[in-house]
Amino acid sequence: MLHVLNHPLLESKMAILRDKNTSTKDFKEIVDEIAMLVTYEITRSLETKKIYVDTPFETTECKTLATEVLIVPILRAGLGMVDGIRRIIPNAKVGHIGLYRNEKTLEPVQYYFKLPPVNENTTVLLVDPMLATGNSANKGIELIKSKGVKKIIYVGLVGCPQGVKALQDKNPDVEVYLVDLDRELNEIGYILPGLGDCGDRLFGTK
Numbered sequence: 001m002l003h004v005l006n007h008p009l010l011e012s013k014m015a016i017l018r019d020k021n022t023s024t025k026d027f028k029e030i031v032d033e034i035a036m037l038v039t040y041e042i043t044r045s046l047e048t049k050k051i052y053v054d055t056p057f058e059t060t061e062c063k064t065l066a067t068e069v070l071i072v073p074i075l076r077a078g079l080g081m082v083d084g085i086r087r088i089i090p091n092a093k094v095g096h097i098g099l100y101r102n103e104k105t106l107e108p109v110q111y112y113f114k115l116p117p118v119n120e121n122t123t124v125l126l127v128d129p130m131l132a133t134g135n136s137a138n139k140g141i142e143l144i145k146s147k148g149v150k151k152i153i154y155v156g157l158v159g160c161p162q163g164v165k166a167l168q169d170k171n172p173d174v175e176v177y178l179v180d181l182d183r184e185l186n187e188i189g190y191i192l193p194g195l196g197d198c199g200d201r202l203f204g205t206k
Helices: 008-018 024-042 079-088 135-145 161-170 198-203
Strands: 002-004 048-054 059-065 068-075 096-101 108-114 122-127 151-155 175-178
Touching: 008 024, 024 079, 024 151, 024 175, 024 198, 068 079, 068 135, 079 122, 079 198, 096 135, 108 135, 122 135, 135 151, 135 161, 161 175
Parallel strands: 002 175, 068 096, 068 122, 122 151, 151 175
Antiparallel strands: 048 059, 096 108
C-alpha cells in the first residue's frame, strides 16, 4: 500500500529541499527534520504491550512498543534519514545495505550488506530517500527477506509512479511511505521534478 504524507509542515520543508540553492548544511538538517516528522506516521501500526508505571500518585497501566525496530538505510543517501528516525525511536538498531547504480543498465550492484540479529517480531524500516526505478528498493527488500524478516516498511522522501509500481508489483506486502509522489522518471533514471541527487546534496559531492 502506498501512503503519501500530505502535511503542511512536510510540504514546506520539501520546498526547501527541492531548491537547487539550498546549502549542504541546510539540506542535511531539513532531511533530518522530515525523517523525525514522518516517523510518527510510519510507526502507527507497530504493536504495543501493557506495562505498569508508578506515577507520583499511583500505579497506572500504560503502553510501550512491543516491536523491535530495525532501520536499514540504503547507502549512502539513506544515511541522511537515520538520525531523525532514531531521535524518535532511540532503541532502534541499524543495519546497512550498500548498493550503487550501474549508470548504463540502471540496475543495482551490491557491495555491502550487514544486519544485526533479527527475529519474527522485527519490523524493518528500509530507508532510501528516492524511489526512482524501484530497482534498489527491490534489491534491498530481497536481501532483508533473505534473513527471514516478515515486516518491511519502505520509507522515502520522493517517488515516481514507475518506481512505486515496480516495488508494489514485486513486493506487494511492503508498505510504502513517501512525502511526495512526483511526475515521472527521465531517460537516465532521475525523478522529475525531483530534488537532484540526494546523496550528493547530503554530502556535498558531485
